[in-house]
Amino acid sequence: MSGQLTTMVRVHLRTGWLAVVVWVVAVGGSMALTVSAIQDLYDSPEKIHSYAAAVRDDALMMINGKIAGIDSLGGIIANEFGFMASFAIPFMAVSLIARTTRKNEELGRLEAVLAGRISRTTPLLAAILVAVVAEVMITVALFASFAGVGVPGRDAALYSLSMGALGLAFIGVASIAAQLVEHARGVYAFGLGAIIAAYVLRGIGDVQWSPLTWLSPLGWQEQTRAFGNQRWWPLFIPLVVFALLSAAALAIASRRDVGSALLRVGAADPHASRFLRTPFGVALRCHRGSLLGWSAATVAVAGTFGSVAKPLVNAIDGNPSLASAMGGGAGATGLDSVLAMTALLLALLGAGYAVQAVGLLRAEESSGRLEARLSGDRSRSSWLSVQLAVVGAGIVAVLVAGGAVFAASGSWSTGVNITQQVVRSITDFLPAVAFFGGLAVLVFTAAPRWGSAVWLVYAAGAVIAYLGDSLNLAGAVLALSPFHLIGNPPVEAVDAGNVILLTALTAACLVAGYASFRRRGIPQV
Template sequence: MNGSLLTMVRVHLRTGWLTLTIWVIALGGTMAFTVSAIQGLYNTPAKVDSYAAAVKGNALMMINGKIAGIDSLGGIIANEFGFIASFAIPFMAVGLIAKMTRKDEETGRLELVLAGRIARADPLLAGVLVTVVAEVLVTAALFASLAGAGVPTGDATLYALSLGALGLVFAGAAAVAAQLVEHARGVYAIGLGAILAAYLLRGLGDVQFSPLTWLSPLGWQEQTRAFGDQRWWPLLVPVAAFVLLVAVALGVVTRRDVGSALLGVGATTPHASAFLRTPLGIALRSHRGSLIGWSAATVVVSATFGSVAKPLVDAINGNPSLASAIGSSGATGLDSVLAMNALILALLAAGYAVQAVGVLRAEETAGRLESRLSGERSRWAWLSVQLALVVVGIVAVSVLGGAVLALSTSWSVGQNVAGQVVGAVVDFLPAVAFFGGLAVLAFGVVPRWVPVVWLAYAAGAVIAYLGDSLNLAGVVRALSPFHFIGNPPIEPVHASHAALLVLLTVGCLVWGYVGFRRRGIPQN
């Protein structure tokens, strides 16, 4: 490794160690958490066989994939962890690459770096290498959890490597995306679109037993069949795709101008509109990309899950043990499906809330916040306009997702479920707002810890999504704001719990406002 490249690796590690650490802890901890719960819950062959019989069917195959060896401990772990891994591991790779490449370029830091003795391609290559390190650490953590639970070494190794290779594909795709668009948010948008496309292709291919599976990186990971009749050669496909994509990105980055992109924005007007020059217009421009991206993702996910509601309802009604496997024991098939889908919609809305507040931190680190507060405008006024748009965004994401979920589910099951869907979406809003308030608190008091809120979000999401199915202790499940609310529409919402979350959210907002008024800007 030459000195220039080594210097950039050190720079990326120095500036991005917190984000990398959070991702590794979140993914490794989620796997360890899942393994520990499953190991204690399915500890006899009879229980394992009962689980395998419960989850067979096209509806669940569309959601979690076609798991080889589902009648084994490793197969159960893969089925429970698979949905989270399908999105989190690829998104980790996309996020790391976007931060270490296009983000540095659009803020002008890359141009300063290249003014020294740094080769043109080294910042990108260093970012790829650091992302590979993150994938290796996650792979090692996944293997350790599986092997520690008694899963055969060969099975654990192949499964962990397949997920690591999955992340590499999206790291390569993000590296290419960083050459196509001018802003980091564009890299995130392309990456998220690629993840959703891969998920849908894998799901449709599994259900229809068609070659569509082989068009998806998630399908390549699945085809290793780690807990069944193992196949190691599919690992070569994502590795080859990663090498090819990185080679393409390196070829482009050495030929284009710094700050440019292959997909230019074209000619624009020489002056901003009157609205764009207002505080609200500037704020809307800042949040536009994240709002569009999360709304599109929510619509796609809601339509996908709603469209497979009927076969899943029939499967639960025909096999009550399936309701227990997905954490809805004793409920009707329709209520179980609505509860699961409403929770997923709430998780997406909360994810948007955290990311939208993160946009405020990006404005500060880019140097734009300091200039906007240099005039007569107060800090509280600026923050209030920004948070008003965050609230509007949460409502928009929830309304769009809820409408699509209600329409697709009603079409699938043949009856109107709009009222139940709307009620469940509204019930989860205090939990969604809490994560937004927590992010505001971090931004206002200790802004460099804003990424840590994602760790709290991940813990809450995992507990809510897997807590019931893994039979976790009540005190553990209560740690998740989503679970703290209840399980609508299966169970009534705990009014006192919702009120407590509202009070905590208000407290976070007040503390965040006060901290933002008093702290220095910018603050590292």
């Protein structure tokens, strides 16, 4: 058994090492960047206490969590990193499990592996171990970042371990999801839904009814109170959840037929609709799950921020120093700051959808479906054009869904009609969103094996855009983010020169991508 497990771990690492590296570098690098900037920004007790007084607001706690010890350097770091970590660390667990379980099963790799002398549970157990190793690396990276700026070792250890335990809980969630649903996209959807539910429960619990916090894995992490009155016992809750869900997943895997699932979709219509028989119909069906998942995430984020817009505006107007932390900049009104921050978040989600949607084209190639479709009279360029048209329409749909929900909920919360400002701000970010789509197309067509690297570029751009201004990063660093090149709508006017630059880069990526796609071999595995 140990020899089989070692072999499968090596196989998973051989085929998925880049994804592990991208996630560890992205999350660990984000923390290192946050720690470095905060160390310089809050270098005196007076500044630390001033920050703590500014962020003690229910609306802000709903977004970032209720951080114990917020009046310490470690507490400030946890607060600044909290929103991003709430999504990045759980989604990393979901992504790694989906790639090494259902994706391999869909591509026929699992069946080939089980045809040898490998037991049914070994591939899943190996996938869990690889994901656990990645979470351990994240834990070490977080601890090293804290230790580097003099945060007490006990505080740093508890916070880092709580984040690692959070990741383990979602490894268990993803592992059981991989047994329940038929496709990798279903694992992503299940995991994303669990992340959103955990975030909402933690947010409501922090500001309205505290028992709800204990129903959320994010709440378990928060309740360790790493920088305040520390509690180590909440660490055991996610560990028990991880153990129980992983054991259940392994038990199901030992009995489940390859390709089957406990939750199966009902029998489809034996006759495809006329639209489904068209190239656009096929492409839309391919992207449907991803589109629905990202739209749901965008709606959830937009609804959360819109519903607390009024208290956020009041908090910022009552403390102008918060405007910079919220993305508004000096002199910005509270409403402008909330609009700027939310528009950026929606743009980040739109760009994330673009990268993943283009990544699905790689799955079409790896599965052999692309080769079959091009064996007839379809040209490569026409196939790619249809796919990109559907992806482009999906980007618009994701942004429209989020924008509409934020405009409605924000207008209700503030009593001011903000629809025009929301539409204008989101539209201003479209060139940055399109750039990531173009970059993903270029990588897929020219170097498909390096698709995961696009996520690293996306992560860097997102971190710089979201934290750059509040952390006073150097201008040269800020310029590395396409989102930051746009400016800060609606607070600042959009930089027309940078819009032209991003548009030109996107066009160049697409032209080079089409040229590469016409020449390279298919499939390229």
